[in-house]
Amino acid sequence: MAERLVKASCLLAVIAMVMLPSCRPEDLRRLLLVSFDGFRWDYVQLVATPNFHALMEEGVQVKRMENTYITKTFPNHYSLVTGLHAESHGVVANIMYDPDLNMTFDMDGTEARDPRWWNQATPLWVTNQRAGGRSGAAMWPGSDVEIQQTYPTHFLPYNASMSFEDRVRTLVGWFAQKEQPVSFGVLYWEEPDASGHRLGPDSPEMKPIIADIDAKLGFLRDELKSAGLYDQVNLVVTSDHGMVQLSTERIVELDEYLSRDLYTWIDKSPVVGILPKEGKLEEVYHSLANANPHLHVYKREEIPERFHYMHNDRIMPIIIEAEEGWTVVRNKSDGFMLGNHGYDNALSSMHPVFVARGPAFQHGYSKDSARAVDLYPLMCHILALPPESNNGSLSGLRDLLREATPPTQAPPPTLAPHPHVTEPAYASVVGSLLGVALVLGFLLVFLKQVTRRQLPATPIGNLEISQPLLQDHLDM
Numbered sequence: 001m002a003e004r005l006v007k008a009s010c011l012l013a014v015i016a017m018v019m020l021p022s023c024r025p026e027d028l029r030r031l032l033l034v035s036f037d038g039f040r041w042d043y044v045q046l047v048a049t050p051n052f053h054a055l056m057e058e059g060v061q062v063k064r065m066e067n068t069y070i071t072k073t074f075p076n077h078y079s080l081v082t083g084l085h086a087e088s089h090g091v092v093a094n095i096m097y098d099p100d101l102n103m104t105f106d107m108d109g110t111e112a113r114d115p116r117w118w119n120q121a122t123p124l125w126v127t128n129q130r131a132g133g134r135s136g137a138a139m140w141p142g143s144d145v146e147i148q149q150t151y152p153t154h155f156l157p158y159n160a161s162m163s164f165e166d167r168v169r170t171l172v173g174w175f176a177q178k179e180q181p182v183s184f185g186v187l188y189w190e191e192p193d194a195s196g197h198r199l200g201p202d203s204p205e206m207k208p209i210i211a212d213i214d215a216k217l218g219f220l221r222d223e224l225k226s227a228g229l230y231d232q233v234n235l236v237v238t239s240d241h242g243m244v245q246l247s248t249e250r251i252v253e254l255d256e257y258l259s260r261d262l263y264t265w266i267d268k269s270p271v272v273g274i275l276p277k278e279g280k281l282e283e284v285y286h287s288l289a290n291a292n293p294h295l296h297v298y299k300r301e302e303i304p305e306r307f308h309y310m311h312n313d314r315i316m317p318i319i320i321e322a323e324e325g326w327t328v329v330r331n332k333s334d335g336f337m338l339g340n341h342g343y344d345n346a347l348s349s350m351h352p353v354f355v356a357r358g359p360a361f362q363h364g365y366s367k368d369s370a371r372a373v374d375l376y377p378l379m380c381h382i383l384a385l386p387p388e389s390n391n392g393s394l395s396g397l398r399d400l401l402r403e404a405t406p407p408t409q410a411p412p413p414t415l416a417p418h419p420h421v422t423e424p425a426y427a428s429v430v431g432s433l434l435g436v437a438l439v440l441g442f443l444l445v446f447l448k449q450v451t452r453r454q455l456p457a458t459p460i461g462n463l464e465i466s467q468p469l470l471q472d473h474l475d476m
Ligand SMILES: [Zn+2]
Pocket: 038, 073, 193, 194, 197, 341
């Protein structure tokens, strides 16, 4: 009898290992997402960046991450945590106008904390908390807003003067706390974007700025190591966009072509929304359409499909996009910067860096390119969270994961040109439930056989009762 029970236990253990691939150690389910604003993909090749390179060796790299149009800060930070293109998450620009609300959003204004600008999507920290997890946010755009009636479990109200080191100490502390640690964290730092605008990315003065970012990444690594979390937390380091060099030789002044009385100017170069005055759309469009060879001018409904930048009322009826490296202003009093971003997201100059390491990721694996919207389903997979509807696909980044990380049984990727296509992760949950049910079923049948052989006279009514209960579970 004892020998048989041991054999049965061993058999069940093997079956459980085979049937329950979705059960993972808790340490696979912690993730820290870091953004260094405006860190272009090739900065790691321009300057010695030993900490970035250490992460590549210890983990994975996507050399150029294709981000979302427009390649500005707020749209892309919201895309990273929602997996949605800007037309679908509604934060379509750093400065935008909503005709229904009759309100203007400016990322630097207090209205940026009005949830109505953000509620068209659900960021990952909200999904994490709805599933029972806890989240920590250090200055990530939108993370101090009560989106979908929910703040992050812990967050820092935006304060540009708070040092990187203080942000890191606070955030690592939330991961490290013994009671109710966070499982998902987001961390934002304003550089090298600010210096890239001021100096231009081609300036030799950018080199110490980039080296300083690498040192900051080193500080983060050290803090995680000190807290005993370095091999526990999945660390993803990326950015919202790149940066391109501008020149005073490459400026287009719109006043040369169009009277300001005919339209309202929304946002800033290089992609500007034009809101024509009532009845003036055709006149404005024809004044601009062929005005200057360094401008692309689109009616909203003619914006190229690949931008996924059409289906939202916050996208203005006419869009002007400057050619790479060009600046569009009303006139030169609007100001000028030596570096900028926001251009076509197919341009490599707009692409951000991407490195990651941790228990979920391969070691020393690199690939040339991927889409930033695919990061969201990857993070959901690592955190074992059901993704909200999104434009990404786990298949785009699954190769970054260690083989030991069990795959979800998601269907083949659906490339979603349009809003709200879901990458289901429910398959893994259903798979786990089926696995549990089958193992329990096997156990019951096996014990029934054993019991019948050992104790032929004993009633087995209780085991019979269990069958319909299991059936109920399978119907979930
Ligand atoms: Zn910027």
